[in-house]
Structures are given as C-alpha cells and as structure tokens.
Amino acid sequence: MTSRAGVDVRPITESEFADWQRAMNVGFLREPGLSEEILDARREQFTPGRSVGAFDGGRCVATFRSFAQELTVVGGATVPADAVTNVTVTATHRRRGLLTRMMERDLAAAKERGDVVATLIAAEYPIYGRYGFGPATSAAEWTIDVPRAGLDPRRAGPEDGGRVDLVDAGDVRKLGPELHERLRRTQPGVVSRDELWWRVTTGAVRFWPDFKEPYYVVYRSAAGEVEGMAAYTVDDEWTDAKQPLNTARVKWLTGVTPAAERALWLYLCSIDWVVRVKSGWRAPDDLLPHFLPDPRAAAVTTQADWLWVRILDVVRALEARTYEGAGSLVLEVADRAGAAAGRYRLEVSEDGTGVCESAAESADLSLDVAELAVLWLGDESAVRLAALGRVREERAGAVRQADALLRTSRRPWCPDVF
The missing domain is CATH 3.40.630.30 (Gcn5-related N-acetyltransferase (GNAT))
Incomplete structure (x- = not known):
C-alpha cells in the first residue's frame, strides 16, 4: 500500500x-x-x-x-x-x-x-455533500403503457395545425442548438450544450463503440417554426404469437411550448408496434401524464436526485435569480472549505430582483452551503429542511418567508447527463 x-x-x-x-x-x-x-x-x-x-x-x-x-x-x-x-x-x-x-x-x-457555482451529476448520493454540493434538481422517468393510454388509434397527427416530421442527424445539428437555447431562456436548471455535444449525440463523433443511431423527429408549429425535437430508439420484441412488444426509449425530448411536447409524446405513442414508451429523464412535475386521456397509463418507474450544485459565490448566485415577491432574509452560511462562508442579507424588491451583501445583524436562518444550493434553484422547501434539522430558524417565521421568496411555481430541471 x-x-x-x-x-x-x-x-x-x-x-x-x-x-x-x-x-x-x-x-x-x-x-x-x-x-x-x-x-x-x-x-x-x-x-x-x-x-x-x-x-x-x-x-x-x-x-x-x-x-x-x-x-x-x-x-x-x-x-x-x-x-x-x-x-x-x-x-x-x-x-x-x-x-x-x-x-x-x-x-x-x-x-x-x-x-459562481460548480455542478455535477452524482453517481452515488453520499459522496458530494461533504464538498458543499447539494441536490438542486430531481428527475423522473415514466413508462407509458400505450394500449392503456386511451388514445385514438385513428389519430394522424397534431390537431393544432402543426406537423411532426422525421429528420436526420444533420438536421438535428442544424436545428437543435437554437431550440436548446430557447429552452435555456425559460427553464431553470438547464445547462449549456457546446458544438461537441451535438456531434456526439448524433454520432458524428463516436465516444462509445456500441453507438446506435436513434430516430429523430421534429415538431413545427402552424407557422412553420421548430418548437420541439426528440431522439428515440426502438427495440425489436415479439411474442411467440407474433404480437409486438416493442419499447420506444426516448434519449432526449425538447419542447419549448406545451403544444410541442404534446405533439411529440402523442407521436411516440402512435408508432405502429410500439406498446411501451420510456420517457427518459424528465422534470418530476412534467406534463407528460396529463397529455394522455388516461394519465395512469404513464407510471413513474424511477425518480431520484439529479443535478447537484455547489455555490462558490453567494452574492452573485443570489443576485442572479429572480424571486416570487418582496422581502428580506439574513442568512448565516456555513462552509467548511471557506469559499462561501459568511452572513448575507438578501433584499428583494417588488419586481422580484434581489440585492445581496454581507450583513452584521442577526441571522434569520442558519444553513450549510449545500442546503443553500438545494434552496437556490427553487426546488426544495425551507420548511421541510427545517423539519429535517438541515436548516435552523433563528427568527420565528423565517422558514416560511424563505419559501415564499425562493420556491418556484414549476420545478427546475436539468435534461442532461455530463
């Protein structure tokens, strides 16, 4: 040794x-x-x-x-x-x-x-908390039982004037980056994708010897604008009685409008011989089940923590995001590594913008930098963390005030593995 x-x-x-x-x-x-x-x-x-x-x-x-x-x-x-x-x-x-x-x-x-932050996708849960990372987003995977979904088998396509088309890898490399940038402007938790990401995901650059080229599909609105795109594979399984048992597995699906998401999911559920659709990693509050006549046909088969965040600059992190209302909080942040330790006052104006600076007054909440990361993107509740002993309330009512400021109406989501 x-x-x-x-x-x-x-x-x-x-x-x-x-x-x-x-x-x-x-x-x-x-x-x-x-x-x-x-x-x-x-x-x-x-x-x-x-x-x-x-x-x-x-x-x-x-x-x-x-x-x-x-x-x-x-x-x-x-x-x-x-x-x-x-x-x-x-x-x-x-x-x-x-x-x-x-x-x-x-x-x-x-x-x-x-x-401002460090990020990672944790293969194992217990490792990264000791370095100040906290699980800031979650992800879920649904399995859709297509025959049970209640969809009309005679359905031919979107009913909103849009259309769904199969495209090739070159189209994805051309159209995908701009679509992803549109998603990034609206969805907390999404991370950037460089040009290499698009070449790897479409097989132009092969990182894996067993790469299997997926199918690619694009949704265009009635105005002809690309609003959604998905990549998926399909296996080849049949019963001894020659009945199909095929599963479509979504590698990624991007929709910048609910209409685009609906059209892509219904397309995937309408492919001949496909009886199951595996959704891939989605936001835990994804609209997917409710696009189906019978939402119970989409069952959550996996749900877990996803993007972990480590805050390095508390002031810039808290000033970068917007908030749900006006208010003030003083946070005592502990950080064993020292990078983010200190006492900070967050002042939020009526328009939801925040100003953060070092503070001398008594703290309203005390928490570790890892717990601050969990709250920062709006996914977790300070009330829940206080009940678990992971946030300490120093002023009565502070945890509820933190929830009113920090939590978001839709949950943050990171669609990528890196």
Missing part, C-alpha cells in the same frame, strides 16, 4: 491521456481498453489543466475532469459554472483522500476563475 504522500495529484499531459482514460473506464467498471478511434474522439474534450489524475508509481489510479458550463437560474439568467465529471478512484486506492485533493484543487481554481 502506498502512502498519501506517495501519490501525485496533478493535471495530465496529452501523452498521459490514454492511461487516464483507461483508469476512468476501470473506475466506472467498463472494459478498460479503448480503440484508437474512440481515444481520438475523446481527445476533443481534453483541455489543458482541467483533466486531473492521481499517479502512483507512474500509473493513473484516479481521474477528475471539469469544463466550462453555463447554468440557467430562476428568471432566465445564466451563471458561469464549473462542471465536474469523469470522477473515479480505482478500488486499490480508495480512502486515501485522492478525491478530496482533486476536488479541492478544482474548486479553488473555479473560485479563482470567477465561476
């Missing part, structure tokens, strides 16, 4: 990229080796200084990567984020503090760059 001091944690060089990728695959219990074609594709993600490895005797035993991202907050503004991904520690080197060393290095650099 090698001591903590004997393991070198540092940014990798381009020549170490293949070893780093192999270590990441081992950490995620994937086949270790990668073809040169896949390695060359993944090198497009390499940014000097943002891919970190832990090396023991020249062998990479832990991996960590971050990249620049924008996160949409309540009200439609965006903040710069440090997106954390590819985090692994090889089983031979667990409990050595390697993740802590990599995380502390990355968050310090993010703070120095001026990032």
Whole structure:
C-alpha cells in the first residue's frame, strides 16, 4: 500500500491521456481498453489543466475532469459554472483522500476563475455533500403503457395545425442548438450544450463503440417554426404469437411550448408496434401524464436526485435569480472549505430582483452551503429542511418567508447527463 504522500495529484499531459482514460473506464467498471478511434474522439474534450489524475508509481489510479458550463437560474439568467465529471478512484486506492485533493484543487481554481457555482451529476448520493454540493434538481422517468393510454388509434397527427416530421442527424445539428437555447431562456436548471455535444449525440463523433443511431423527429408549429425535437430508439420484441412488444426509449425530448411536447409524446405513442414508451429523464412535475386521456397509463418507474450544485459565490448566485415577491432574509452560511462562508442579507424588491451583501445583524436562518444550493434553484422547501434539522430558524417565521421568496411555481430541471 502506498502512502498519501506517495501519490501525485496533478493535471495530465496529452501523452498521459490514454492511461487516464483507461483508469476512468476501470473506475466506472467498463472494459478498460479503448480503440484508437474512440481515444481520438475523446481527445476533443481534453483541455489543458482541467483533466486531473492521481499517479502512483507512474500509473493513473484516479481521474477528475471539469469544463466550462453555463447554468440557467430562476428568471432566465445564466451563471458561469464549473462542471465536474469523469470522477473515479480505482478500488486499490480508495480512502486515501485522492478525491478530496482533486476536488479541492478544482474548486479553488473555479473560485479563482470567477465561476459562481460548480455542478455535477452524482453517481452515488453520499459522496458530494461533504464538498458543499447539494441536490438542486430531481428527475423522473415514466413508462407509458400505450394500449392503456386511451388514445385514438385513428389519430394522424397534431390537431393544432402543426406537423411532426422525421429528420436526420444533420438536421438535428442544424436545428437543435437554437431550440436548446430557447429552452435555456425559460427553464431553470438547464445547462449549456457546446458544438461537441451535438456531434456526439448524433454520432458524428463516436465516444462509445456500441453507438446506435436513434430516430429523430421534429415538431413545427402552424407557422412553420421548430418548437420541439426528440431522439428515440426502438427495440425489436415479439411474442411467440407474433404480437409486438416493442419499447420506444426516448434519449432526449425538447419542447419549448406545451403544444410541442404534446405533439411529440402523442407521436411516440402512435408508432405502429410500439406498446411501451420510456420517457427518459424528465422534470418530476412534467406534463407528460396529463397529455394522455388516461394519465395512469404513464407510471413513474424511477425518480431520484439529479443535478447537484455547489455555490462558490453567494452574492452573485443570489443576485442572479429572480424571486416570487418582496422581502428580506439574513442568512448565516456555513462552509467548511471557506469559499462561501459568511452572513448575507438578501433584499428583494417588488419586481422580484434581489440585492445581496454581507450583513452584521442577526441571522434569520442558519444553513450549510449545500442546503443553500438545494434552496437556490427553487426546488426544495425551507420548511421541510427545517423539519429535517438541515436548516435552523433563528427568527420565528423565517422558514416560511424563505419559501415564499425562493420556491418556484414549476420545478427546475436539468435534461442532461455530463
């Protein structure tokens, strides 16, 4: 066993990229080796200084990567984020503090760059709270029992004058980015997608040897404007009696209007031979079940935490979003790492804009920076967190006032995995 001091944690060089990728695959219990074609594709993600490895005797035993991202907050503004991904520690080197060393290095650099928050999708729940991250959004997956949904089998398409068309990958790369930007302007929790994201999701760049090209479908309004798009695959299952048992699996579905979402879901439920539709990860308050004549035909099969957020700059974070009404709160924020610790006064005007600054007066609420992240995007209730002992009310009525200011009418949602 090698001591903590004997393991070198540092940014990798381009020549170490293949070893780093192999270590990441081992950490995620994937086949270790990668073809040169896949390695060359993944090198497009390499940014000097943002891919970190832990090396023991020249062998990479832990991996960590971050990249620049924008996160949409309540009200439609965006903040710069440090997106954390590819985090692994090889089983031979667990409990050595390697993740802590990599995380502390990355968050310090993010703070120095001026990032407002850090983000990640947590594979395991217990890990990231100790670094100040909190689960700021949730996601749900529905399975639709198509025969039970009550849809008219004679239905031919949207009844609002719009139309649904199959398109190819090139159309998705052309039309998708602008559609996603429209979604980002309205949906808290959505993160930016760069040009590489669109090439990977459409197979122009192959990160995975088993990539299966999906079907792509677009919804255009009666005015001809693209308002929705989806990617899906379909399996090939039949009973011995030659009855279809096929499942359509949605990889992603973007709709910037309820009409677009309705048209795309009803299209997916109308495909011949498809008896089940798996929705992919959606917002927990998604409208999907209520587009069906029988909402019970859409059953939640998975629901869990999704986007985790770590606030690095409390003032900029609280001033970036809008609020549900006027009011004032003084927050005592604890942060073991020190990046966000302090006492802050949030003043919200009648138009829902907030001003935040350091405060000297007594706190209304005391909470950890991880709990502040949980409240910041509007998904969680301060009343609930107080009941769980995760927020302490210092002034009577403060938790209810926090809910009145912070909670949103629709829940935040992040449609991406990164």
